Amino acid sequence: MRQKHIKNKNRFFILSTGSRPVRAAVAALSIAALAAARQPAFPQGPAAAPAKKPVELVIGIREFLSDLPAMIAAADGLYEREGVNVRTLIKPQGKDNEPLMLDGTLDLAVVGSHIGLNVLFKAGKDNPFVILACLGGGGRRWRLMASERSGISSLEGLQNKRLGIWPSSYGYHLLERHLAGKGIRYSPVRIPMKPELAVEFLEKGKVDALLAWEPIPALLEDRKLAHEIFNLEGMGAGVPVYLAARKDVVRKNPAGVAGVLRTLYRATTFVRENPEQAVRRAAATLRLPPRVLKKALRNHQFQLGLTCAQRRSLAEAARLFGEMKHNKVPADVPIEFDTEPLRTFLEKRGPGPAAPFEENCPPMK
Structure with missing residues (x-):
């Protein structure tokens, strides 16, 4: 193009x-x-x-x-x-x-x-x-946000849930390895990087939670659509x-x-x-x-x-x-x-x- x-x-x-x-x-x-x-x-x-x-x-x-x-x-x-x-x-x-x-x-x-x-x-x-x-x-700019409607309050709550991710990102690979170590299985869903579109994915129920960098998490909190359950602070230097x-x-x-x-x-x-x-x-x-x-x-x-x-x-x-x-x-x-x-x-x-x-x-x- x-x-x-x-x-x-x-x-x-x-x-x-x-x-x-x-x-x-x-x-x-x-x-x-x-x-x-x-x-x-x-x-x-x-x-x-x-x-x-x-x-x-x-x-x-x-x-x-x-x-x-x-x-x-x-x-x-x-x-x-x-x-x-x-x-x-x-x-x-x-x-x-x-x-x-x-x-x-x-x-x-x-x-x-x-x-x-x-x-x-x-x-x-x-x-x-x-x-x-x-x-x-x-690492705090990478935050794992769970939908307020999902009932998820911890990493374990992701079991068999739909997780919005950017597949090629380093942040996702860090989280993927961490979840695998805990035996947590989930369904990955590719989400857009544009903040408004990523928020829309969660708002419309296309995912139960998502991992994204700021300002997407802050925007989700501002609209009372999601809450943080984990962040990548201390991971990946x-x-x-x-x-x-x-x-x-x-x-x-x-x-x-x-x-x-x-x-x-x-x-x-x-x-x-x-x-x-x-x-x-x-x-x-x-x-x-x-x-x-x-x-x-x-x-x-x-x-x-x-x-x-x-x-x-x-x-x-x-x-x-x-x-x-x-x-x-x-x-x-x-x-x-x-x-x-x-x-x-x-x-x-x-x-x-x-x-x-x-x-x-x-x-x-």
Whole structure:
């Protein structure tokens, strides 16, 4: 299917399929609203004025709450303030950036474990990607919600029930393994990723419970349709969100990559320290009430860094995917972390909150 690019004055693009112009238009208006209401994340002096225009970098993000800092970075012009030339492509809810990473469109992308591993595997030696940093995540953002009409109050109550899931997601694989260990059998039902459609599945009785990330659980609670019976906190090292980059881009444009890291550090710090403002910004983009997003935001961790646990999480995800017959990611997929850009940035960061960073990690078995 062909893709459609919609541009606004902030060099912030919405990608959608050509057969869905209405969705693209709505998304474009949402991003425009985000930009129109913007308040600089970090008030500063004049933007940097390099002698010549830097090489453009293209970063791909998703219309997910976990990518909010990157949305704000683009809408507020924070990249320009750091002297880097960045164009942001955002995929609508339910879509991912894997095709654009593999065809060379994207230089960098925000990814979860599943898409990150898929790209590392499929890109291979011809167009290799590396993981530069973790942007946060948190297991509490993955919540198992039971319908208020289901009578389910614990994991054991899922026995022989219909469970709404995203089959390829790392979060589901973690839960699947956990339930199998308890001998709990259920009927998996694929649900949409778009919040309103996922909620509709449960509201219409198509599933008895569902596993989803925020803000879907918060939206279900707000409408008094479901309650939490479990979350993935403590599993999968917090189910991280990563920043990936093409290896040749890191090598050829270290200054640009450093500027992206500086910008995302500012943006994640802003979201963490100014949740009320962040909620107002997210409401325009994600088309959800601020009260819902305020609750959802409490279950997210936004912080640029890279720890041994976060690195190990990706290796553990690869092994887990390799065990699952319905997933094509091999357990031994090569995973390469390039820590030099992040280490260099943190050494020169100057004032600001500390960022978790561990470089001398034990070998990943």
